[in-house]
Amino acid sequence: MPVDLYYHASAASRDRVFVSGGLSFSPGSTSSLDRRATVLSAPIQAEGVLGAWTESAQLPDPLVHHAMVVADQRLFVAGGELREGFSKVVSSAPLREDGTLGPWQTEAPLPQPRGWHALVAAGAELWVVGGSLDRSYFTTGTPQLWRAKRSASRIEGWESIEAPAALHFDQTPAVAMGRLYVTGAEGTLHSMALDAEHVWRTEPSTPSWSGRSHGGDARLEVVRLLAMEDRLVLLMEKGRVLTAPLQAEGRVGPWSQASRMYGPGSGFTASQGEDGRIYVFGGTSANPEERRNARVWSSQRLTQ
Secondary structure, eight states, X not given: OXXXXXXXXXXXXXXXXXXXXXXXXXXXXXXXXXXOOEEEEEEBOGGGOBOOOEEEEEOSSOOXXXXXXXXXXXXXEEOOEETTEEBOOEEEEEBOTTSOXXXXXXXXXXXXXXXXXXXXXXXXXXXXXXXESOGGGGGGOOSEEEEEEEOSSOEEEEEEEEOSSOBOSSEEOEEETTEEEEEBTTSOXXXXXXXXXXXXXXXXXXXXXXXXXXXXXXXXXXXXXEEETTEEEEEEGGGOEEEEEBOGGGOBOOOEEOOOOSSBOSSOEEEEOTTSOEEEEOOOBSSTTTOOOOOEEEOOOOOO
């Protein structure tokens, strides 16, 4: 990327990837608290290789810990952290063929200000998952998921659906086989059918979690859960990658190690192109002597 970023957001369309907001390290490797408002994009070329990065637009406000997704050739941005606290603003802009964005329009706001969350599209619905409603205690997470139905160009409003328990605050959920897969605060994996009943199921296969400890409870700092082919892919801090097969009725099979990314620390974001390829953007560096990380990773194949 043209600049190192962490605590930013990313999204992918059929032919481009986008990143926005976040923080960068200042010269001399000192962390900066200056939130960015730039939206950058790069075209997806043959074999998933990215072309040159360009500036697509500016966000309505500088943001960190926000969420972003592409749906129906519009870029949606929801919530995040401003200087004065979490935001509940939702905005969208149309994608132009040259990679720039059209004018921003204000959508139906989130029910409450929220940060550290993820925004995913499933059919004609948008889902807000993870994150926190309390800036002071953001690692506690929340069981509230918010769903919005959308038309071609508008969000029609949000409704709240409760998960079985508080969810991990810094996660990306996966959508596969008509189900939404989310990570509980203690590492348990839950899934829900994306139909009118919204019935929850606790998956029996739980990955081997590792991470920092908060109040004596082992919790991961970063959980990026995605679906690739007939598998779930779990990206974690310091480049660790696990995969698990999706079996009958979307049940999660045994987890195993996959090829590792050597470089990302925490604060990275991940998005998936329409061909299923996974892209990982920036974050802090796992090398304490480096810190600055402008790298982009893309998946080539799964290694079990």
